[in-house]
Amino acid sequence: MNPRRQQRLAVVVGILALVGAAIGLMLYALNENIDLFYTPSEIIEGKDGQIPTVGQRLRIGGMVVPGTVKRDPESLAVSFDLVDVGEVVTVSYSGILPDLFREGQGIVATGVLTESRKIEAHEVLAKHDEEYMPPELAEKLKGIKHVKPSEAGY
Structure with missing residues (x-):
């Protein structure tokens, strides 16, 4: 050459x-x-064979369990439980929650997994329409009776 x-x-x-x-x-x-979307059951049982690790950034969607919202009277800190088809995950958030946030409401939170069932959120979004639901969450919640906030008196 x-x-x-x-x-x-x-x-x-x-x-x-x-x-x-x-x-x-x-x-x-x-x-x-990358922020991967998980439901509470997928955080516990895994998604596509992979369980999220502590410290991983993720997005979680589910229904706020009625009676689990705990607010700190001294600060803006709040914690609540999310559920989809049975598994419960606790979300902690420090900040102003959206106006549409309430118990029994579907939300999406973005944050970091701090323990196997605890998430420290840095953003919480509440759905604005009672009828809309992300397709992934709708698939997981099939067969579960959901009471609309207007019917539950929230």
């Missing part, structure tokens, strides 16, 4: 190595920032 072809081959291999390294670094950075 003549020297000119060797030089071109070295440049092409170098460019491919740099592009591969850049793609690998981007995928690694994105992997650290």
Whole structure:
């Protein structure tokens, strides 16, 4: 092989190595920032064979269990339980809750798993329509009787 072809081959291999390294670094950075959606049962039993680990960022959706909302009178801290089809997970949040947040309401919280059944949330979203529900959560809640907040007197 003549020297000119060797030089071109070295440049092409170098460019491919740099592009591969850049793609690998981007995928690694994105992997650290992914928020996966879980239901309370999936946090306990696992999703697709994988149980979330302590310290993992995630998004959880479920129904607020009536009677479990505990507010700290000295601060904005609040904790409550979420349920889907049986498993219960406790969510702690410090901040102002959405106006539509109430017991028996469906919510989505984004946060970090601190224990196997506890989540420290940094964002809580309440659904704005009693009829709408994320498809993943609707699939999990099939067959469970849900009392609308308007019917329950909340």
